[in-house]
Amino acid sequence: MVADLELFFVVYSSFQLEFKETRQANFWRSHLCSSKTSRSCYYSKRVEDSGFHKKKKGLFCINSSDPTPTDKKVVLQGNSLPELKDFSSCSRSKIRIAIPSKGDIGEDTRSLLKESGLEIRLHNPRQYWATIKDFPEVEVWLQRPADIVRRVQEGQVDIGFVGYDIVAEYQDSSDSTLLIHEGLGYGSCKLGVGIPMSWIQVTSMNELSRFSEERKSPLLITTKYPKTVKKFLQEKGVRNYRLLHMDGALEAATQMGCSDLIIDLISSGTTLRENLLKEITEGTVLESDMIMIGSPLTMGLNNAFGHKVRSFTRELLERIESHLAAKDHFSIIANIKGSSPGDVARKIGSQLDLKGMDGPTVSPVIPPRGFDSGMYAIGVVVKKNRLYKAIEQLRSIGGSGVCVLPVSYVFEKKSARWERVTNTLGIDNDS
Numbered sequence: 001m002v003a004d005l006e007l008f009f010v011v012y013s014s015f016q017l018e019f020k021e022t023r024q025a026n027f028w029r030s031h032l033c034s035s036k037t038s039r040s041c042y043y044s045k046r047v048e049d050s051g052f053h054k055k056k057k058g059l060f061c062i063n064s065s066d067p068t069p070t071d072k073k074v075v076l077q078g079n080s081l082p083e084l085k086d087f088s089s090c091s092r093s094k095i096r097i098a099i100p101s102k103g104d105i106g107e108d109t110r111s112l113l114k115e116s117g118l119e120i121r122l123h124n125p126r127q128y129w130a131t132i133k134d135f136p137e138v139e140v141w142l143q144r145p146a147d148i149v150r151r152v153q154e155g156q157v158d159i160g161f162v163g164y165d166i167v168a169e170y171q172d173s174s175d176s177t178l179l180i181h182e183g184l185g186y187g188s189c190k191l192g193v194g195i196p197m198s199w200i201q202v203t204s205m206n207e208l209s210r211f212s213e214e215r216k217s218p219l220l221i222t223t224k225y226p227k228t229v230k231k232f233l234q235e236k237g238v239r240n241y242r243l244l245h246m247d248g249a250l251e252a253a254t255q256m257g258c259s260d261l262i263i264d265l266i267s268s269g270t271t272l273r274e275n276l277l278k279e280i281t282e283g284t285v286l287e288s289d290m291i292m293i294g295s296p297l298t299m300g301l302n303n304a305f306g307h308k309v310r311s312f313t314r315e316l317l318e319r320i321e322s323h324l325a326a327k328d329h330f331s332i333i334a335n336i337k338g339s340s341p342g343d344v345a346r347k348i349g350s351q352l353d354l355k356g357m358d359g360p361t362v363s364p365v366i367p368p369r370g371f372d373s374g375m376y377a378i379g380v381v382v383k384k385n386r387l388y389k390a391i392e393q394l395r396s397i398g399g400s401g402v403c404v405l406p407v408s409y410v411f412e413k414k415s416a417r418w419e420r421v422t423n424t425l426g427i428d429n430d431s
Ligand SMILES: Nc1ncnc2c1ncn2[C@@H]1O[C@H](COP(=O)(O)OP(=O)(O)OP(=O)(O)O)[C@@H](O)[C@H]1O
Pocket: 102, 103, 104, 105, 144, 145, 162, 163, 164, 165, 166, 187, 188, 189, 247, 248, 265, 266, 267, 268, 288, 289
């Protein structure tokens, strides 16, 4: 009987999953996730190459009122897609965010969230889950970067903060994660080729490609990014190579004699240089920044949980966007003499650093006795690094009583990024 089944699952009550693959094993991938906190479990699915996302673009329909017991046997038959409710019947109630568990990117993610109004409360430094002050419906899970991508695409986590390099390498396909914010401004680096400085005849990818063809033995290339690197080398016409793996400190590989060259992350370039390696022209595989991703599986759910995830994700995105838009700016309030609001606005508009984000706000200053003083209060938002220039320009047009205030958030009329998310999901902007 088992031989006739595409895939055979047995879910044991102790949250163990026995997984047997038969003929078309790669057709389905399913996952079991158990939540220690709620003792609930759910399973989600990913369908590779089945066109499922394209066909089912839009809200997913699930049956959350039918929690399947954990010891229930789930059997998938034939090639046909099972009903979605077969996979999503047991729902968790808390929204899950995954952030890097360590390193600069871990610290910087916590700072970004704090500055955006979400303070993470880690109850103990060895614990891998945390809470957010004032957001009791949200859990934070601290994970290694590759696992963040895996959990998000499986739907075990709703929102992830991770480097683009890791998403490119670990996501199964371009639609298995949803891009929510494409550049959070930290963890910036590039994945690039590093060759020995002693190879003076090789300065570009073209030369490296020719060099590899002239050799009898394949080029030995050490990298932690095999999928991304294979694609890059194919595009660059490099064929005579063999990939090797190292867990870290890759820059040592050439001097140790284990490898001809490396393809690894480069930020300042110091590690490369200190290990007698150099970059080459067109040797950048990709540029990376920390990004925010979401799970299409949970974000597309057509039920209360899906709505809750979308509504929180939108709030988080808009808080982050408006914080990032505000953090490089100051707000300036000052008084300026003029014959009319238009006259004052023109004076301000003539100054390079006073143009503000949306032009100046100009309002008449009305003294206690109520007559026109010819004085106007103006408000502009200026770049932090241009503050003193802006003050000088204000003085040059008669500005006085200048107050400089921090800007916490700058909310735009609407979030173009959220629109992109809802368009990708094929759902209404506000649902
Ligand atoms: N030098 C760097 N400068 C800026 N960002 C970096 C740098 N190195 C790594 N990153 C970013 O941080 C992410 C995680 O890097 P990190 O080295 O902390 O993780 P890891 O290599 O998986 O862990 P480990 O170093 O313990 O093996 C990378 O995927 C990349 O996005």
